[in-house]
Amino acid sequence: MALEVGASTAGSFDGMHCELVDTLATKPDAVTWGHNYGxxxxxxxxxxxxxxxxxxxxxxxxxxxELWRDHNQKGVLHH
Known part of the structure; x- marks a missing residue:
């Protein structure tokens, strides 16, 4: 809507911020940081x-x- 009335854009639109999360977690911040050990x-x-x-x-x-792009957004960490 803003672009339609003349607003400018800024920033990079060729990437995104994303994180691995545990889909079984019950906490809102379910980020997984253990992949470097498996x-x-x-x-x-x-x-x-x-x-x-x-x-x-x-x-x-x-x-x-890579998971988002080519693997149905699903992966498993094996230790």
Missing amino acids: IVVNERCKRFYDEGKRHLFAIFKMIVL
């Missing part, structure tokens, strides 16, 4: 990313984006 597999139990490829926070974002 492997993450998709819902077909296939490993799809090298968890040691980069530093923790870069890997965290890349795993989430």
